[in-house]
């Protein structure tokens with residue numbers, strides 16, 4: 127006699143998918159149904175995608191160690207060290223000229239550091255060329271958007287995936303089916319991204335005709351085409367009207383919570399940073415001045431001094 131069969135009806139289990147989303151699985155007579163369980167909004171549950179453990183300790187997703195960069199006689203970044211935990215929305219603030227954008231350039235491979243190292247997921251990526259850093263899932267946006275103005279919004283996104291079959295001149299002749307199939311897939315992905323960011327109505331507009339805020343969203347859209355693990359946003363809210371800004375904020379939160387994307391965010395809009403980011407890192411004159419939860423950074427006398435010295439009020443802005 128064989129063992130009694132386990133009744134299949136109403137068996138329940140919990141699974142976690144690649145994006146870290148939990149789902150309840152209910153198996154009923156051999157048919158599985160999936161009910162997504164959205165992670166809660168707490169900081170702890172904002173760490174769905176990556177908890178990298180190497181050598182027994184948690185490795186930060188991004189680690190910057192002793193980075194320096196000189197432009198002629200000017201030290202724009204000076205022995206700067208910090209790390210970004212997987213699943214966080216980390217803020218990077220500081221007065222004008224503090225070295226924030228230069229730091230993004232160093233981390234993303236657009237600039238070569240004079241000193242220091244950058245690690246992604248424990249791997250040394252210092253001075254890798256930008257396309258290789260991008261290929262590893264670290265994507266950045268630019269303070270001044272770099273859209274292709276004479277291409278449509280959709281075309282701007284479809285350009286992003288590297289090594290497309292159609293780029294090799296013989297493939298459209300020798301492998302037309304494969305080229306068309308890949309193009310269809312990339313187009314579908316681009317449309318998904320545009321719908322997610324509610325930019326789909328602009329798909330056929332020339333990118334050069336978009337408003338400043340829409341161009342900022344397009345920058346974010348371009349990073350999403352790469353299935354990023356971490357996105358570095360350089361002033362996503364600068365020059366953006368309040369309603370579009372609320373949308374950008376909402377998109378960041380949603381991408382973080384639902385897709386587990388980690389963010390490092392430069393912003394001068396202090397209320398936005400303090401409401402969205404934890405921790406917050408403060409730079410001044412190329413160095414890291416302070417780091418911690420928004421409340422402690424906001425009341426740090428060194429931070430107040432740095433902003434007030436530059437005639438900015440960190441509390442009021």
Ligand SMILES: Nc1ncnc2c1ncn2[C@@H]1O[C@H](COP(=O)(O)OP(=O)(O)OP(=O)(O)O)[C@@H](O)[C@H]1O
Nearest residue numbers: 197200202220221222223224225226227228229269
């Ligand atoms: N390519 C460059 N050549 C020379 N100097 C540069 C270059 N890029 C930046 N700098 C200088 O390095 C310093 C840091 O500039 P950076 O753009 O990183 O500051 P930031 O913190 O991003 O400022 P902001 O908030 O105004 O964008 C500034 O003094 C700037 O003038």
Ligand SMILES: [Mg+2]
Nearest residue numbers: 226227228269
């Ligand atoms: Mg800048």
